[in-house]
Amino acid sequence: MTHPTHRLPAYAAGHLTGDDAAAVTAHLAACPACATQARAWHRTATAVQDDTARIAPPPPHLFAAIRSRLTPSPHPSGTRPVPAYRGDIGTRPLHRALGILTRQRTLIRWPVWALAAALIAGGAILAALAPTGHAAQVLAMTVPLAAALAVAGACGTDNDPPAELAAALPTPPRVVLLARLTLVLTATVTAGLLATLALTALTSGGGAAGLVTAWFGPLVPLSATSFALSVLYRPSAGVITALALWLARALSTGQTAATGLSPALLRIVDPLWTPGPAVLTSAAALVAATLLLSPRLPRSRHTGHPWR
Amino acid sequence: MDDTDLRLLRLVATGDEHAFERLYTRHAHALLAYAEGLLRDRGTAEEALQETFIAVWRSAGSYEGRSTVRTWLYGICRRQALKRMNGGRPAPRPLDEAAHLPSTEPDPEVVALARADTAAVAAALTALPATHREVLTLALSAGLSHAEISQILDIPVGTVKSRLFTARAALARALPVEVEGRPR
DSSP states (O other), X not given: OOOOGGGHHHHHTTOOOHHHHHHHHHHHHHOHHHXXXXXXXHHHHHHHHHHHHHSOOOOHHHHHHHHHTOOSSOOOTTBOXXXXXXXXXXXXXXXXXXXXXXXXXXXXXXXXXXXXXXXXHHHHHXXXXXXXXXXXXXXXXXXXXXXXXXXXXXXXXXXXXXHHHHHHSSSOHHHHHHHHHHHHHHHHHHHHHHHHHHHHHHHOOSOHHHHHHHHHHHHHHHHHHHHHHHHXXXXXXXXXXXXXXXXXXXXXXHOOSOOXXXXXXXXXXXXXXXXXXXXXXXXXXXXXXXXXXXXXXXXXXXXXXXXX | OOOHHHHHXXXXXXXXXXXXXXXXXXXXXXXXXXHHHHHOOHHHHHHHHHHXXXXXXXXXXXOOSSSOHHHHHXXXXXXXXXXXXXXXXXXXXXXXXXXXXOOSSOOHHHHHHHHOOHHHHHHHHHTSOHHHHXXXXXXXXXXXXXXXXXXXHTSOHHHHHHHHHHHHHHHHHTSOTHHHHSOO
């Protein structure tokens, strides 16, 4: 005979119904051991239920307090809300833009800045030590990489608690994203410019304009690619792609080590380092498309289970 | 199974305050009793209940139906209560649990419990540690299944079963001694 040992608690508490309850009742009539167990469970259930019943129901003011704290409407699942700016548009626009920009600085985590600064500083030092004529190449390899990695770190939203907060503020997510992109690019480009100026002042060789063109060209498509992947997919994808493009370029210009890859394949990335109008236009279009799509992405991967 | 809760929660996800109030009316008392049992303090329990329903309103849209609505509610409520608990969460006692594997044959303690009077059992219940009271409340008062309790407490179903028996054994041990010798 199988004993319904584990169904006795529910049975004794009155939570079994229909056939389930009838089967246990029939068993208990024939099995004194289970009948004693059931009585013990019944005592326990009665005590627990009495104990629960003694607790007074929630007072009416409790629900009133909850209701007063409800936001107008919870977000429909699946999409990130696109808040509209309802303030007086046009009043102190510069002040507001500056406010949004400066606040992004505190929201971007410090390792992003540290990595970008280290890469640019390292690039400048290497360029100063490089043989004459190679400074441009060294800068072209470091500054764009710094920018692409910083963009991925600042604009990707994986595990980004401030993004949750930002999504709840009246500033549209697109503006926040654009502000972050602007801030990161302004910072890296300024750092790159300073590094270039320092380099030309110290080595007195080569025009500053030529050096700037050498690194600013590849910076545009590389940052745009990193931005699009980080925002639309995840930051790691932006980082990996930027590193892969960078490596392909390094191998293609180096040509010293046997890579096993065909030179033709490696040269595919070369147009990114000497971008023409087509590449620059594509980069701009990519950034625009990403900005357009970003608030409409499913947000499920950003929200955890509410009680896990 | 009754799908009223699910229907109400879907409406809450669209911002229906009336459905929200109905969901509250259906569960607030039981959840408050659960929270108060965990916290042993009325004010903190009311606070936990309030935060529970705020969280329900906010995250109704992200309910994925992986558990029943009731399980989901108890899970949120438990989390809110534990946040407010002094001295951390109720600790499970592995050795204790292993020592009381459920058996069919009633031991003397079970016999004593089966014969005990209501007042004695009620007194013994107040002496139980929070872990034991919690599992008894969920199973016997809230009427949740073993599977539902396992989701709320985040423990295997087997552990829920043994914890129930452990809790009952602890209850039997906490009975006043004279009850055992008393004639029925």
